[in-house]
Amino acid sequence: MPQRHSKNNNDLAFFTYDEKRKLGYGTQKERLGRDSIKPFDACCLCLKSLIDPMSCHKGHLFCKECILQCLLSQKKDIQRKLAAHAAQQKQEKEEEEEKLMLQKAKELDAFDQQNHGAVPQYSDRNYSRDKNGFHGANSVKVTSYEEEALRTMKAFWLPSATPEASVKVQAPSTSTICPEGNEKLKLKTLFPVQFTEDTSEQKKSKALDKTYICPSCKVTLTNTMSLVALSSCGHVFCKKCADRFMVVDKVCLVCNKACKERNLVNLEKGGTGFAGHGDHLQATDFKHLGSGTGLGLVRPAMKT
16 A cells, blocks of 8 residues: 555545646646748748748838738728728717707797797697697607607617617728838838848759858858848848948948948847747646646646
8 A cells, every 4th residue: 555645645635746747737838849930031921932022120021012912901991991980070070060950949949939938729620730739840840859859769679769889980090010010111111132042052952942041151041040131232141240240341241332230120030920039939838727627727828
């Protein structure tokens, strides 16, 4: 028979530390693999190899066709929201004018009742009267009052008088937004990016996909390296060469075009919509024990 404090003891009314550890209780961490990380030469929208790559000043890379289509759809959406907002303002203005007219009509009717006394009643039975005893122009007023009362009456049991929740359209922002960085983005702020392809015979014979290198140190570019693009000409270098040569010489090593320190744009590296950018490449889950079942329930870990 096992000892009382043995790890194999399972007759307790609670889970021991060893049992919780075997069930996977607590926060589980796992580093994301290569399949979960977007390559540095892939578009942030279509997740395919870049075609006519363009970058924003935050270092997010897009295909030219993808980003132009995205900005165009955003502009169409902004125009639709602006039209809806203008229509709502026009409707609110008309309703306000209608309320003012009804208020003036009520004030005139009250003034008329106060100065001329009650409305005369007709004794002729054959004379056509409405249900309230008014006729002619007064019947039009009564009908408008009834319609106004029916419209303002909150009677949920009447289909015609059921109140409806008014949905107000807020004034939209007129600026387009980067789909990856959520900052303001304009078409004129995008600049083309040029990667230097490795044209050596060894690379051609081994790899079917394109391989890019740094034009300065000839090192193959990968996701593990920090890359820098020049917004003045679009050439891409590794960060070491950019800090060593471009910052000092203030000229591109490929095209000899002048560049300043503000032209150095750090390209973002990282994942897709399911993985973080940069160094946040670790997935965490918190596993707790279900009540009375002994089974673990997995939920995302709380951010601390």
